[in-house]
Every structure is written in C-alpha cells, then in structure tokens.
Amino acid sequence: MNAPALPLYLWVLALVVAVGVVAALYWLKPPARTVVVPSSLVWDRVLRESHPRAERLRWWLSLLLAALIAAAMVSALVPPHAPVAGGTVARLIVVLDDSPTMATRTTDGATRWEHALAKARALMAQRAAGTQIWLADSMRRVVTPGFQGRDDALAQLERLQVSYGLPPTVPLPEHNAGVETVVITDGVSIGPVPAQARVESVFEPVENAGITAFEVRALPANPDRRLASVELVNASGIEKRIELAIVGVGGKRVSKVVPIAAGGMRNEMIDISHFDGGPVRASIAMPGDGLASDDVAYSILPVRRVMRVALVTGGNPFLEKSLHAQPGVSMTVIAPARYVDDRGYDAVVFDRFAPRARPHVPALLFRPSRADWLPPPRKEITNVSASAWNAAHPLLENISLLDLNVDRADFVDWKDRPKASESVLASGPGGVPLIIVHEDGPRWVSFSFALEASNFALHAGFPIFLDNALSWMPGEQAVMARGLGLIEVPVSGARVVSADGKELPSQAIPGGSVFEVDAPGLFTVVSAHQRLRVAANLLDRRTTSVNKSALARFEPGAQGPIGVNRPIVFDTWFALLLGATLLLLFEWWSWNRQMTV
Amino acid sequence: MIFTDYRPYSPGDDTRNLDWGTYLRLDRLVLRLFEEEADLPVYVFVDVSRSMDFGTPSKFDFARKFAAAIAYVALINHDRVSLVAFSDGVIAEMPARRGKSQAWRLLHFLERLQASGGTSLQTAFRSFFGARRTRGLAVVISDFLDREGFERSFQLIREYRHDVFAVHVTSPEEVEPVLADEVILVDSERGDSAQTRVTPDLIKAYRETFLHYCAEIEGFCRSHGWGYLRTSTQTPLEELMLKALRDEGLLR
Numbered sequence: 083m084n085a086p087a088l089p090l091y092l093w094v095l096a097l098v099v100a101v102g103v104v105a106a107l108y109w110l111k112p113p114a115r116t117v118v119v120p121s122s123l124v125w126d127r128v129l130r131e132s133h134p135r136a137e138r139l140r141w142w143l144s145l146l147l148a149a150l151i152a153a154a155m156v157s158a159l160v161p162p163h164a165p166v167a168g169g170t171v172a173r174l175i176v177v178l179d180d181s182p183t184m185a186t187r188t189t190d191g192a193t194r195w196e197h198a199l200a201k202a203r204a205l206m207a208q209r210a211a212g213t214q215i216w217l218a219d220s221m222r223r224v225v226t227p228g229f230q231g232r233d234d235a236l237a238q239l240e241r242l243q244v245s246y247g248l249p250p251t252v253p254l255p256e257h258n259a260g261v262e263t264v265v266i267t268d269g270v271s272i273g274p275v276p277a278q279a280r281v282e283s284v285f286e287p288v289e290n291a292g293i294t295a296f297e298v299r300a301l302p303a304n305p306d307r308r309l310a311s312v313e314l315v316n317a318s319g320i321e322k323r324i325e326l327a328i329v330g331v332g333g334k335r336v337s338k339v340v341p342i343a344a345g346g347m348r349n350e351m352i353d354i355s356h357f358d359g360g361p362v363r364a365s366i367a368m369p370g371d372g373l374a375s376d377d378v379a380y381s382i383l384p385v386r387r388v389m390r391v392a393l394v395t396g397g398n399p400f401l402e403k404s405l406h407a408q409p410g411v412s413m414t415v416i417a418p419a420r421y422v423d424d425r426g427y428d429a430v431v432f433d434r435f436a437p438r439a440r441p442h443v444p445a446l447l448f449r450p451s452r453a454d455w456l457p458p459p460r461k462e463i464t465n466v467s468a469s470a471w472n473a474a475h476p477l478l479e480n481i482s483l484l485d486l487n488v489d490r491a492d493f494v495d496w497k498d499r500p501k502a503s504e505s506v507l508a509s510g511p512g513g514v515p516l517i518i519v520h521e522d523g524p525r526w527v528s529f530s531f532a533l534e535a536s537n538f539a540l541h542a543g544f545p546i547f548l549d550n551a552l553s554w555m556p557g558e559q560a561v562m563a564r565g566l567g568l569i570e571v572p573v574s575g576a577r578v579v580s581a582d583g584k585e586l587p588s589q590a591i592p593g594g595s596v597f598e599v600d601a602p603g604l605f606t607v608v609s610a611h612q613r614l615r616v617a618a619n620l621l622d623r624r625t626t627s628v629n630k631s632a633l634a635r636f637e638p639g640a641q642g643p644i645g646v647n648r649p650i651v652f653d654t655w656f657a658l659l660l661g662a663t664l665l666l667l668f669e670w671w672s673w674n675r676q677m678t679v
Numbered sequence: 680m681i682f683t684d685y686r687p688y689s690p691g692d693d694t695r696n697l698d699w700g701t702y703l704r705l706d707r708l709v710l711r712l713f714e715e716e717a718d719l720p721v722y723v724f725v726d727v728s729r730s731m732d733f734g735t736p737s738k739f740d741f742a743r744k745f746a747a748a749i750a751y752v753a754l755i756n757h758d759r760v761s762l763v764a765f766s767d768g769v770i771a772e773m774p775a776r777r778g779k780s781q782a783w784r785l786l787h788f789l790e791r792l793q794a795s796g797g798t799s800l801q802t803a804f805r806s807f808f809g810a811r812r813t814r815g816l817a818v819v820i821s822d823f824l825d826r827e828g829f830e831r832s833f834q835l836i837r838e839y840r841h842d843v844f845a846v847h848v849t850s851p852e853e854v855e856p857v858l859a860d861e862v863i864l865v866d867s868e869r870g871d872s873a874q875t876r877v878t879p880d881l882i883k884a885y886r887e888t889f890l891h892y893c894a895e896i897e898g899f900c901r902s903h904g905w906g907y908l909r910t911s912t913q914t915p916l917e918e919l920m921l922k923a924l925r926d927e928g929l930l931r
Contacts, residue, residue, distance in 0.1 A: 114861035114874055120730035120738075120853055121798070121824035122866040122873060124892055128885045129875055137878065676879055 090172075096160055100152040108145045137679070144678035147669045151662050158658035173229060174209055175216045175258060176202055177279070179267035180223060180242055181250035182566070182625045186268070186372040188286045195244050197284040198266045202239055205264060205282075206232055216261075220250035220272050227253065246600060246620070247567020252276060269633030271624055283633040289318035291342070291368045292376030292626030296619060297563075298354065298362050298383045300549075306409050308383060310352045312364050316342035317627045325367040326350060330357035330383065347623075359385030361581065361604050375566065376626045379619040380581075380604045382561040388412050389552055394421045395433035400539050401448075405431065408548055429555055434532050444555030445526040448533055449492060456528060457504075457518060459492030466491050466531075468516055471508035476554045477519065477527065481543035483508055488538075491516065491531035525555045561604075561615045565622065569605075570596050573614055576607045684712040720775060720815030721753040721760045722841070724803070725792065726848075728766035729867045730824045732794035734850025734912050741912040742820040742848050743789045748920055749818055752930065755779045759815075762788050765803035766796030772807070797868040798825045800832030808839045818929075820846040822853075823896055824868075830899060837903060844906035844929055847896060851913055854889060856882065 119125060184195040206215055215235035218227040223245050224238065251273045252265055263279040265272070275281055295313035300306075316322045321344055327337040334357050342348050354362065365378045386409070393405055393415045405413045414427070418435040429444045436450030450456055468483040488510070496506060496515045503522030506515045518528045533539045541547075562571070571578075576595040578586040581604045588597035599605065599618040607614040624630075672678040688697060688708035701709045725746045731739040746762065753760045754776065762773035762785060773788040800821070817836055823829050823845070836843050858877040865872045875881065893909055900907035906927045910919055924930045 111861055114863045116863045116865055116872075117856075117858060118733075118865045118867050119856070120733040120822060120850075120867055121826075122864060122869070122871065123824050123826055124885065124889050125864050125873065125875075127892075128881065128888050129873060131888070132881055132884060137876070137880075679878065 093157070093160060096156050097153055100156045101149045104148045104152045105145060108141070108148065140677060141679050144669070144673075147665055147672070147678060151665045151669070154658045154662035154665065158655040158662065161655055172210060172213045173216070173261045174206070174213055175218075175254065175261055175263040175279075176205060176235070177218050177220065177252050177254070177263070177265045177267075178202055178239075178242060179220045179250060179265070179272045180245050181220055181271045182244060182246050182375065182620065182622070183268055183270040183373070183628045184284075185244045185375060186288055186290065186628045187374075188288060188372070193244075194268045194284045194286070198268075198282075199239065199242075201266050201282050201284065203236065205266075206236055206239070216255055218253045219245070220252060220267070221245035221248050222251075222253065227255070229255075244600070245567060247565060249273070252279070254279075267633070268628075269631040270628060272632075281633065285631045285633045287319065287629045287631075287634060288372030289320075289322070289368070289370045290372040290376075290626060290628045291316045291318065291322055291324050291366055292373060292620070293364055293366060293379045294347070294376070294621055294623040294626055295349075296364045296379035296381055296621060298381045300384070306355065307353070308355045308357065310336075310354045310362065310364065310381075312350045312352065312379075313347065314340055314342060314350065314366065315347045315623055315626045316344060317629055318344060318368075319629070320344050321346075322368055326352075327365050327367070328352055328354060329363045329365070330354060331360035331362075332358055334358070354383065357383055359383045373626065373628055375601060376620045376622070378602050379621060380602055380617045381563070382604065382615055382617060384553065386410050389556075390414070390426065390428045391552070392416055392421075392424065392427040392430045393433065394418055394430060394435050396435070398433045398533065401431070401433060401533055404539070404545060404548055407545065408552060411552065429552060440524070441526070442524055444524050446551055446555065447526060447528040449531050449535070450528055457494040457496065457515070459530070460495045461493045462490055463493045463514065464490050466510040466514060466516065468508050469511050470513075471517075472505075475507055475519075477507060477517075477547065477550050479546075479550055481541075481547050481550070486516075486536065486538055486541070488516065488531040488536040490535045494518065494530055527551060527555065561617045564599075564616055564618050566599050566602065566618055566620050568596055568598050569616060569618060570594055571607045571614055571616065573607050573609045573612050576609045576612075576614075578616075579606045579608065581605070681714045682711060683714045685709045686712060718777075719753075719758045720813045721750070721758045722763060722807070722812070722815055722817045723750050723753075723760065724763045724765055724807075724817060724819040724821070725789070726766065726798065726819075726821030727764045727770055727792050727794050728796055728798040728821075728824075729794055730798060730822055731848070733867060734852045736912050737794075738822055738848045738850050738853075738912055739792075739794045741910075742846075743792060744916055745846060745848075745910075745919065746818075746820055747786055747789050748916060749820075749924075749929075750785045751779075751782055752920075754782055754785065759813075760785065763803070763807055764788075764792050765800075765807075766794075767799040768796075768802045769806045770796070798822075799827055800825050800829060801827050801835060804832055804835045808836065808841070812839070812841075814840050816842045816844060818844045818846065820848060822848050829896055833899060833903070833905075842905065843900065843903070844927070845896065845900050845908070847893060847907065847909040849893070849909060849911050851911060854886065854911070856885065858882065 178198055184198060186194050188194060209232055211232055213232050214229040215232055216227055216229045217235045217238050218224050219242055223242060250271050252275050254276060264282055265275050265279045266282045266284060268285040269283060292315055293312060294315045297311045298308060300308050310328050312326060314324055321341060323339050323341045325337060325339050327335060329335045336352050336354060340348055340350060360383060362381050362383050371377060389411050391405060391411050391413045393402060393413055396418055402415060405411055421437065424430050424441040424443045427443055430441050432445060432447040432450055434449050436447060436453040436456055438453055440455040452458060466488040468486040471478055471483045494515045504518060504520045507517040507519050509515050516530050520526045538544060572594045574594055575590060576588055578588045578597045580586060586597050588595045602619045605616045605618060607616055669678060688710045692710050696711050698709045698711045723746050725742050731742060750760045750762060757777055759775040759777045761775045763769055764771040776784060833843060861876050863872050863874045897907045906929055908923055908927050
C-alpha cells in the first residue's frame with residue numbers, strides 16, 4: 083500500500099488527534115431529553131438499584147476499544163517512520179536488484195525492473211523530505227553508496243539500470259542495526275537477504291526461453307564441415323515450440339522449430355557448412371517470451387581463404403602430404419639451399435632448417451637448425467615423452483599429447499631465454515621444452531624434435547594441429563567470447579566499435595581496456611597494432627530461468643505460469659488494518675452482549 | 680326473591696314460608712327457602728390523579744370508561760352505586776344511585792372529571808369512609824402509583840369491612856418505555872426530576888421492577904381474598920367486561 087509515511091512526531095500527533103476525536107465523540111452528550119413519566123415511584127427504585135459504576139466501566143471499555151480501533155487505522159493509513167536510535171533523522175536503506183533477470187517483461191508490459199523502480203520511488207516518496215536514504219544495487223553500480231537526502235537518492239535511482247557480469251549480492255552498510263532496510267527484487271539470482279531486511283517482491287512468473295550456449299566451429303575431423311552448436315532452454319511452465327534461426331553473412335539462413343518440454347533443455351547441432359565466414363547470429367522466437375536478452379547470440383565463422391604456405395625441407399613426404407591435404411592451403415616446397423626469403427608467402431614451415439634472420443611471416447619449425455632468433459639447442463636427448471602441455475592454447479585445441487613419444491630431440495636451455503613473448507607449450511620430464519611458441523610480432527612455433535623422430539605425425543590429431551597452427555599463426559584469433567557487462571580486452575588504448583558502427587566508450591586499464599555491453603552483439607576492438615573481435619552474449623542458464631525465484635513456489639513444469647500462488651506477506655499496514663477489523667468485530671459482539679455501551 | 684331450596688320446618692320458623700301444598704299431599708311441614716339479593720352498595724373509586732393522564736389512550740379515559748361500564752352494570756342490577764373521583768383526596772362524589780334511569784347522571788359525573796393532583800389512596804379512603812358507609816364493594820380503578828404505599832390504604836378499607844376489587848390500569852408506554860440516551864425523568868404528579876442515562880439494562884431493570892410492583896399489589900389483594908384485575912389501556916373494553924371480570928368473579 084502506497085500510504086505516505088509520517089515522521090514520528092507527526093504520526094504521534096495524528097494518533098493523538100484521532101484518539102482525541104473518538105474520545106470527544108464519547109464525551110459529547112446530546113442535551114438530555116425531558117420525559118414526563120406518570121410517577122417516579124418505580125424509576126426511583128430502579129435508579130436506586132442500578133449500578134452506575136459498572137455502567138461507567140462499560141463506557142470506559144467501549145471508549146478504550148474505539149480509541150484502539152482509531153489508533154490502528156491511523157497507523158495503517160499513515161505509518162510512522164521511525165528515526166534512528168538516538169537521532170531525529172529518519173534513515174532508510176533501499177537495495178535494488180538490478181541483476182539480468184530484472185529485465186524480464188511481465189504481463190502488464192512493464193519489466194520487473196520498472197516495477198522495482200516504481201516501488202523504490204514510492205518507498206522514498208513516502209518518507210519525509212529530511213529522510214536519509216542509503217541506495218544501493220545488487221550489481222554494485224552504485225560504487226560507494228552512502229546515506230543521502232531523499233531527492234539525491236531519487237536522482238540516483240533514475241540513473242540505475244539492469245546490469246550484467248557480476249554475481250548479484252545484497253550490499254549493506256556496516257552499521258545498519260535498527261535502520262529500516264528494504265530489498266526490492268524478483269528473488270531469482272540475488273544472494274541471501276539479511277534477516278533484518280524486508281523484501282519487496284516484483285516477481286511474476288512469465289514464459290521464457292533462451293539460448294544458453296552458442297558456438298560455431300569446423301568439425302575437427304573434417305575442416306570443410308562447419309557446425310553451429312546451440313543450447314536452448316525452455317524456462318516456461320509448459321512445453322513450447324521454439325523457432326530457432328541461424329543467420330550468416332549474405333542472408334544465408336537455417337531455421338527450425340524445436341519443441342522443448344517445460345523446464346527442459348535441448349542441444350541443436352546445425353550444419354552451416356554453406357555459410358561464408360563472418361558474423362553468425364542465432365536467434366529464437368517464442369510468443370510471450372519474457373526476457374529478450376537471451377533470445378539472440380552472436381559468433382564469428384572463420385573466413386575461408388587460400389593460404390600460401392612454403393615448406394622448406396630437405397625432403398619430408400609425410401609433412402608435404404599433410405600440408406597439401408589442408409583445405410585452403412596452397413603449398414610450395416622449397417629446398418633449404420634454395421630458400422631466399424619469405425616474400426610471397428603467408429606462412430613458412432621449416433623442417434630441420436632455420437633461416438638466419440627471423441621470417442617476416444609466421445613460421446612453424448620442426449627441430450630447426452641453430453639460429454640467433456631461436457632458443458639455442460644445447461645437446462641431443464633421446465626417448466622423451468610429453469608430460470605436460472597447455473591444452474587451453476588454441477594450437478592444442480582438441481589435441482592430446484598423452485602418448486607422444488620422441489626418439490631424439492634437441493635439449494633447449496630454456497632458462498636462458500626469459501622472454502615474455504615466448505612460452506613452452508609442451509614439455510617432457512624435468513621440464514624439457516618440446517614445443518615453444520613466440521607470440522610477439524610474426525608468430526612462430528618451434529618443435530625441438532623432427533617429425534620422423536617422433537610418433538606425432540601418426541597421431542590422429544596431427545592434421546588438426548596443422549589446421550590449428552595455420553589458423554593461429556597468422557594472428558587471426560578466434561572470436562573472443564564474453565558475457566554481457568564489463569568486458570576486459572588485452573588491447574591497450576582500444577577503440578570499441580559495435581557491429582552497426584557505433585563506438586562504445588572504453589576505459590584504459592593496466593594491460594588492456596574495458597568497456598561495457600548491455601545487449602548481445604559483436605564488437606570490434608581496434609588499436610594501433612591489434613584488432614580483436616568480441617562476441618558478447620548472455621548465455622547464462624540461471625538468467626534464462628527467470629521463474630526460479632525464491633519468492634515463488636513456482637517450478638517449471640509443475641503448473642502453468644499464470645496464477646502461481648505467491649507467499650502471503652503480512653505487511654504492517656495490513657496487520658494493523660486486520661487488527662482494527664477484529665477490534666471492530668469484538669466491539670460489535672460486546673455491544674450486542676451489553677458488555678460495552 | 681329467588682326460590683332456592685326446601686327444608687323441614689322447625690319451630691320458630693316463619694310460617695309464611697310453609698309450603699301448604701306439600702303439607703296437604705305429604706302431611707309434612709316443609710319450609711320454602713328463598714334467596715334474596717341484598718341491596719349491595721357499590722363504591723366505584725376512579726383515580727383522577729395526574730399520573731392517570733398518561734399514555735394513548737390515557738389511563739384516565741380508560742378508567743372513566745371502565746367505571747361507567749361497572750357502574751351501569753351495577754345500576755341495572757339494582758345496586759346502589761356511588762362514584763368517587765379521588766387523587767390526593769376525594770375530588771368529587773356522586774351520591775348513591777339505584778336504577779337504570781340514573782345512568783345519565785353517572786355518565787355526566789364521569790364526563791366532568793379532570794385529571795389533577797397527586798395520588799393518596801389513604802387520604803381518599805379515610806376521607807370517604809370516615810363518614811359512615813354501608814358495607815359494600817369498593818371497586819378501585821387506579822394505577823396505584825402512590826408513594827405512601829397501597830398496603831396501608833387497603834388496610835384502611837379492610838378495617839371498614841368493605842370488600843375490594845382492585846382494577847390496576849396500565850399503559851403500554853408505562854410497561855415498555857421507549858427511552859434512550861440521556862433523559863430527565865419528570866414526575867407528572869410531583870414535578871421532581873431525575874437525570875439518567877437510559878441503557879438497555881436500565882430499561883430491563885425498570886420493566887422487572889414495574890412488574891414486581893404490580894405483582895406486589897396483586898399478591899396483597901389475593902392474600903385478602905379480594906379481586907384484582909390488571910389491564911392495559913389497549914385491552915378492548917368488551918373483552919374486559921365479558922371475560923376478565925367474569926373470570927375474576929365480579930360479574931356472573
């Protein structure tokens with residue numbers, strides 16, 4: 083109930099006035115009517131034997147009941163706003179839940195967030211102008227909340243919006259004992275609410291479906307085949323038919339209708355081999371969908387182009403064939419004696435050879451000969467197996483080196499090359515480097531062993547490795563997938579441009595930049611030397627499950643989304659009004675039994 | 680003179696009543712017995728105090744009508760009827776009359792009466808019966824709202840050896856007063872007043888007290904073998920005369 087709250091002294095005044103009016107009405111006597119009776123003989127007897135004291139007590143009881151009813155009704159209609167202990171200024175703590183699920187649209191067309199804002203505004207407007215309000219939000223957009231005037235708090239409230247990226251919590255000031263605390267939330271993703279806080283719910287169950295995972299990639303066993311993997315979740319209370327559409331460059335489109343049971347999840351693999359490289363957009367459509375931000379997701383399909391690769395080798399048919407088999411590779415075999423430079427090639431593969439000068443294009447080296455720009459080999463070692471490798475590196479994606487055995491390899495003294503740009507990708511027992519990568523400038527990858535001195539070429543993952551290497555080395559990094567909210571990119575002084583050409587504000591941080599995204603999309607981060615693509619998507623199953631609220635007994639699939647039983651919350655005003663009604667009923671009952679007057 | 684029975688002749692009996700026919704047939708002296716209705720004086724007391732001027736219709740009007748009816752019955756029964764209007768003393772008196780032809784005087788007397796004064800049964804009875812009166816039936820039509828008490832008044836009549844038939848006139852407004860809130864109760868006879876807050880409990884207590892007061896009067900009359908009739912001004916006069924008075928034995 084949006085009843086205006088009064089400061090304590092005004093509330094007391096209202097109470098006194100109400101009780102006073104009631105008492106005055108009790109004391110107010112109409113002028114006594116003169117009635118002529120035949121004789122006062124009988125009346126004298128009656129009056130002599132009547133009990134005026136008991137009558138007086140009944141009158142007082144009646145007055146007490148009426149005063150209590152008046153006080154309860156006044157308190158219900160204009161509740162008091164208690165000042166902090168020992169002070170005269172009233173204080174209020176308001177915590178708004180601005181987590182992603184608050185963007186859910188309810189049946190009246192407004193979002194939960196808009197309902198929360200309206201509640202917060204009403205809550206603040208009820209308070210006296212001098213009330214000190216501590217306004218905070220669950221996503222910590224108000225970085226340093228503090229007690230402030232009502233008008234300032236209202237102004238700050240208008241600047242808040244639904245945010246993404248952080249786990250929502252309920253921030254509270256340290257000294258909050260005795261201060262009225264109100265948390266306005268839908269109860270879906272917010273953390274535990276302190277016991278002293280009163281929860282104002284904006285939860286209303288809605289129908290919702292969302293994309294909770296989206297990825298486009300080449301099939302490792304067949305790089306020519308590309309798949310889009312989409313995970314869909316139906317958070318509605320009933321089974322839904324969800325229309326899924328994948329749209330690529332040039333308007334190429336694949337769509338299908340996916341039936342999903344209430345609260346169910348489906349993973350769809352869709353062949354998009356005919357798509358050209360570039361942005362890919364997955365979207366779903368479902369009538370009455372509550373949350374829009376999980377209905378669309380973006381990714382980037384790598385561009386297929388012919389890569390000119392020079393293989394510098396004294397003779398390695400297996401490597402020759404493997405490179406030749408790579409899709410989109412135009413290979414030229416050059417004998418080491420005839421190698422001059424790397425002009426005219428996109429990448430060079432050196433087999434047991436290394437040029438004196440560092441190539442200007444990415445290079446893949448198998449047991450290279452000694453060169454100044456490479457880690458120097460110290461000695462030859464034999465019978466080495468891979469014991470540790472960085473599986474998260476793009477080069478080793480979908481590859482295991484578990485059974486890699488090397489007959490002979492160069493022992494590279496890695497301790498003498500503390501370069502930040504170089505790292506060991508795989509090593510043998512005792513940290514013997516087996517694969518070293520260099521990421522600054524034109525990239526290179528150096529194996530300390532030759533292919534024919536190991537079983538690596540016999541691995542099923544070897545062609546995949548070549549594909550990974552030829553994709554990674556040119557610097558065409560796969561799209562960086564991030565969630566919504568603040569996005570950190572390792573690009574200093576970056577400009578961030580959205581897919582429609584709008585520039586987003588970004589801030590420099592040590593070692594990179596940060597920018598904020600509040601809707602799914604593709605963004606390009608550009609600096610003087612780097613260029614990075616970022617696909618920002620919601621892709622969060624907890625967010626899509628907008629009905630899993632602690633404030634509702636609704637479980638998807640248990641019953642329809644409409645008409646869900648909400649927990650009954652007895653507000654103070656309701657309790658007071660109920661009390662006044664009960665007192666009125668008691669007064670009526672006691673009057674009928676002549677206990678009151 | 681109404682024949683009632685025979686009985687054997689005893690010496691000293693009035694021989695005028697001997698049934699000579701029976702003697703001739705049976706050779707026995709049989710005396711015929713007759714019942715002669717005595718010439719009963721009926722004193723009809725009508726309370727004309729101000730307390731009687733209450734209710735709709737007023738107790739006063741009802742009492743006058745009732746007195747007229749009783750007196751008329753007595754007149755046609757060849758009783759000697761005296762009408763006495765009293766309040767705190769004897770206000771007016773119609774000397775004893777007999778015969779139906781005196782009915783107009785009776786009505787004229789009653790018609791001229793006005794309600795006034797307080798109630799003092801004792802003063803009225805003492806004043807009336809102080810003069811020597813033939814023993815008779817005193818029909819007292821009143822509300823008996825006498826502060827001096829009805830016992831001593833009736834005791835006085837008893838001392839003069841009169842029979843009493845008390846007609847207690849009440850009005851519905853008196854039995855069930857419609858009062859609420861603060862009222863000043865003014866005594867219609869004495870003019871004194873009392874302010875009180877009327878509650879349902881008080882009304883209930885009044886009703887009980889009033890009925891108790893009526894029961895006291897009735898009990899007193901019954902204990903002395905007198906007739907008592909409590910009637911409301913709402914009771915039709917015909918019903919009263921044809922049923923109630925017969926039930927009470929005043930009329931046959």
